[in-house]
Amino acid sequence: MTSIAADFAPLVVACLVLLGSPGPAPLALAACGGAVGFVRSLPFFSGVMTGFTVALIITVSGFFVLIASAPRIGMALLIFSLCYIAWLAFRIAMARPLAGFDSTNKTPPGFIHGLLVNVANPKLYAAFTAMFAVFVPDNVTLSYGNSTAAVVMFAIATTTNLLWLGAGVILSQLFRNPLANRAIRIFFALLMLVSIGFAILGLLGKNGVAVTSF
Numbered sequence: 001m002t003s004i005a006a007d008f009a010p011l012v013v014a015c016l017v018l019l020g021s022p023g024p025a026p027l028a029l030a031a032c033g034g035a036v037g038f039v040r041s042l043p044f045f046s047g048v049m050t051g052f053t054v055a056l057i058i059t060v061s062g063f064f065v066l067i068a069s070a071p072r073i074g075m076a077l078l079i080f081s082l083c084y085i086a087w088l089a090f091r092i093a094m095a096r097p098l099a100g101f102d103s104t105n106k107t108p109p110g111f112i113h114g115l116l117v118n119v120a121n122p123k124l125y126a127a128f129t130a131m132f133a134v135f136v137p138d139n140v141t142l143s144y145g146n147s148t149a150a151v152v153m154f155a156i157a158t159t160t161n162l163l164w165l166g167a168g169v170i171l172s173q174l175f176r177n178p179l180a181n182r183a184i185r186i187f188f189a190l191l192m193l194v195s196i197g198f199a200i201l202g203l204l205g206k207n208g209v210a211v212t213s214f
Contacts, residue, residue: 007137007139008137008148008149011131011136014131014135015152016156018127018131019153019156019157024121025048025052025114025161026160026161027164027188027189028109028117028188029041029044029045029161029164029165029168030164030167030168030171031089031168031188031189032044032108032109032165032168033164033165033167033168033172034168034172035172037169037172038165040108041109041168043108043110043111044109044110045114045162045165046111046114047112047116047117048114048115048118048161049114049157049161051117052118052124053154054119055118055119056128056154059129060150080120084116084120088109088113089189089193090189128153132146132149136148136149168184172184
């Protein structure tokens, strides 16, 4: 058991760094939590994690390799993902604090919004592909290694995403003044846009290696 834990330790570290970093999905969760509270953000959180799971399944099945072999399709998905995340950042930033969605007859970002954040992001599939290729031990069977890695990734993503959601809620509670509350959500939205900016720089500098958050 100790040997198995040691074998997967590099994967755990990589997941903590990669999946716990402030990428579009974690920042969207923090902003959503700050806007509408923890409970009303749960449908959005469920969508994010469902999209995460779908992306894992697509990667393990090898379907992502087919997508990656058609650069135009991958590019179209990436552009759609960047535009969608930018729209979501704007929507969260402009929402009124907590009950503000009710007062404008709007609903908070829901399951489908969260689903699209991950499903339409080819960068996430590329990250999964790299983690499966690099960090799954070669002294275990392929099925066992991939399934264990998938469980580790899902557990870490669930934990870190909940922490990001909770961080947004806590910050909004500390700043109950409407102006301060909005400033926090705009701050998180701007961080989402910054993460998009890094992705765009990656597109413009294909000759280098782009380092982005997922």
